[in-house]
Amino acid sequence: MTPSRPWRHPQKLLLVLAALFLLALAQEVFRPQVELTRKEKKVVAWVSGEEGSLFYADYGDLLVGELESLSSERVQVGGRAFFWDPGSVVEKGLGVGERVEVAYNPDWEKEGLPYLMRLRRAGAGKGERYLRLVLFDPRGVEVRLGEEVEARGPLAVVERGGVEELYLSGGEAQYLEEEGRLELRPAPGKVAVVQGQVRVEGQRLRYQNDTGEALLAGPLEVRREGEKPLTGKAGSLRYLLDEDRLWLLGGVELTQEGRTTKAERALLREKEGYAYLYGGVESRDEKGLVRGERVRYALKSGEVVVLGQVRGEFRGD
DSSP: OBOOOOSSOHHHHHHHHHHHHHHHHHSSSOOOEEEEEETTEEEEEEOOOSTTOEEEEEEEEEEEEEEEEEOSSEEEETTEEEEOOTTSEEOTTOOTTOEEEEEEEEEEEETTEEEEEEEEEOOSOOOSSEEEEEEEEEEEEEEEETTTEEEEEEEEEEEEESEEEEEEEEEEEEEETTTTEEEEEEESOOEEEEETTEEEEESEEEEETTTTEEEEEEEEEEEEOSSSOEEEEEEEEEEETTTTEEEEEEEEEEEETTEEEEEEEEEEETTTTEEEEEEEEEEEETTEEEEEEEEEEETTTOOEEEEESOEEEEOOO
16 A cells, blocks of 8 residues: 655655554554544545555645636646646636636646646635545545445545545556656546445545535446345436435436336435435336326335325226
């Protein structure tokens, strides 16, 4: 495992390495982790600590100014230019003239330009420094969202400095010893969110600690093992930490024991054994079709109970 090693603070690095060594002696495998706290709930991410896993921390300076240009390899903000690569986190939809915040590493330059670590719209608050924590594990970085939900993916990036966010995706991270820097290669796919026996696989997950919201981008595949296995799909997943609510959104489709049920969105209540489906719900099997605007779906059996605006079409024997 590669330990945490900030580029610009060798004294802190020695302290971190010493702490890791002592902890490693105290237990068979040391599993470094990152923790975000929101109100009384926690979001925790960790790696296995086994061969091939990586835990890395690096710091950046912050700059707030007007976005003057943004191309595929170069950014200019407030009269200063920066280079960026696929490992840089760049907020979508930014336009020239917007007020933005740049996090950059002045110690890594390319053609005289410092490295852009993150670019986002400037918010009301501003941190003094930017901290990026990278967790990579071929077996999967594990993330716990509160008490009920877990997520797993090969690569996690946690940001601190003004805002706190966690990104979980496919891809790789590698420390280049000769160059003294970390190379990030994030990629979509291989991200799973689990609540009880329900497993949802998607492209990438973003958790924002200021709102307590996690979004898993689709297309999604849904599975639940059991005596009557369930399969399904959806456009995206939204988990609200404060309310402990997990939603499937956009083109939800659940198939089980010959019955296919479609809806605009679904609220999963795995502990109760149900999903609550909303918006143009249609449930069809060999006996006919049931429609409604609000339906309770039994996750173990696939049985449906229409709670609002029931309509149906049934075949005779």
